[in-house]
Amino acid sequence: MQITAAVAHGAHQDFTIEEVELAAPRNDELVVEIRGVGLCHTDIAARDGVYGLPYPVVLGHEGSGVVVAVGDDVTIVAVGDEVAVSFSSCRRCRPCTTGRPAYCTEFTAENYIGSRPDGTDTMSSDGAPVHGHFFGQSSFASHALVNERNTVKVETDLDISLVGPLGCGIQTGAGAIMNSMRCGADRSLVVLGGGPVGLAAVMGAVIQGCTPIIVVEPMASRRAVATELGATHVIDPIGTDLTAALRTIAPDGVDHIFDTTGRVDVIGAAIDAAAQNAVVGLVGVPADFSVDLPVNIVGAMQKGLTITGIVEGDSVPETFIPELLAHHAAGRFPFDTLITTYPFSKINDAIAAQERGEVTKLVLVPDA
Known part of the structure; x- marks a missing residue:
């Protein structure tokens, strides 16, 4: 499917808003329409070459939104569910199977190489690869291809656009x-x-x-x-x-x-x-x-x-994110008060505002 994404073409360069093609979901993957995505220092570091990712690349790793397509083997969510997307893990290694997926032995391959762990790309433009799969999502986009392993179904009175930061920065702290x-x-x-x-x-x-x-x-x-x-x-x-x-x-x-x-x-x-x-x-x-x-x-x-x-606050996202939302509902965890939203197309303005210290936590939302 054709989607809109913020693409990084080089270190210390502005993101450009472009149309790219998103691959169809595999059996264990799903597509999330992104309603909000947190802007984290890790994204800027990745854009600027700190992690050695190839360009062009789509970043973003605190996405939330609505499921619009699922692979044949996906069982944890269905089309129409509201979800938060967190870091990816293999769920096979010893840390993963003992309840510590943040220390997955395959964490780098799952999150930081610019493709799926098997080396295949999830996006392209005019037939050329656009790298992504950042934290298993690359949610600086209108839609993200994710795995059911890093997808968390949520039920909350909050607007789903505000939930994404729970997937990384907020759950880490x-x-x-x-x-x-x-x-x-x-x-x-x-x-x-x-x-x-x-x-x-x-x-x-x-x-x-x-x-x-x-x-x-x-x-x-x-x-x-x-x-x-x-x-x-x-x-x-x-x-x-x-x-x-x-x-x-x-x-x-x-x-x-x-x-x-x-x-x-x-x-x-x-x-x-x-x-x-x-x-x-x-x-x-x-x-x-x-x-x-x-x-x-x-x-x-x-x-x-x-x-x-x-790493990631030793979180198991599928249990800890709902726990934090329950604390929010009880008035004990007002993380949404930290958030300022910017239109997705204004991502570079949002980054500048963050660098000037004008905002505490930024979330990009779809343009009206």
């Missing part, structure tokens, strides 16, 4: 607190970075009953949002001795440290304020993938420090 780190009631937490992932972590921490909840963020507007969502303290790190500031709030040290920045200096300052048996969760990606985090071995031993890398 909330899941880090609720699943990965298992932050408990009356345990202290510092969130490094107040972007969408960090703010989702704040909402997850409120659900878990953490206190105090401290957000470290240089942008005043995001510190204000963090406070509205339940942060008990906010810190502007510019010109601040972060370790001392955290010790003032939590004299015995911070129990949980969640980093979304990827900045070694910030993480190190927070670790210096860690409590005994503290847990440090890492999701922030540094600009240079080769950067190491120096940790004093003896200090880590003496504190019983745990440092854990986190």
Whole structure:
């Protein structure tokens, strides 16, 4: 079928809106008419060559919409169902079969190579390949070809266009607190970075009953949002001795440290304020993938420090996304208040607004 897509032709170039041809779904695939797709930093990094994807390529990995076609073997959804689309996984390897699909041994092939894992393309233009299958979806488009393995049927009073960010950024932040780190009631937490992932972590921490909840963020507007969502303290790190500031709030040290920045200096300052048996969760990606985090071995031993890398908030999307929507319905997870929508055709304007810090979480919706 002919679809409209935002195509990237090179690093640091604007997306162009083009007509491309979408392949017919295989037996285990389906087509989703995209009603909304979140704009994530990962998409921009992929456009700019960070993951080595081939061009031209269609990105987008926080899609939501309505099923319009299904393959013969698809059983979990039917035409007309509203769905969120999340990351793809093989569902055969040990992590997948033991309930940890975010650590799928085939994660790269399933999400980051610009084609299906078997190397076949899902889109073309004038007979030439247009690369995609990004996170198993490539939802910067009017329609996305996805697998039933990364499709989640949802029932919600929210407009389906707003649900897509639950498929990656929002579930990453909330899941880090609720699943990965298992932050408990009356345990202290510092969130490094107040972007969408960090703010989702704040909402997850409120659900878990953490206190105090401290957000470290240089942008005043995001510190204000963090406070509205339940942060008990906010810190502007510019010109601040972060370790001392955290010790003032939590004299015995911070129990949980969640980093979304990827900045070694910030993480190190927070670790210096860690409590005994503290847990440090890492999701922030540094600009240079080769950067190491120096940790004093003896200090880590003496504190019983745990440092854990986190992917997708240790989420099993088919259960965690409905769980987050249930929290939203109960008034405990107002993630939609973070969202600003832009028409799909204005994707480049939306990116510019995000880079200027004018919005917290962007969702692209079909043009009127």
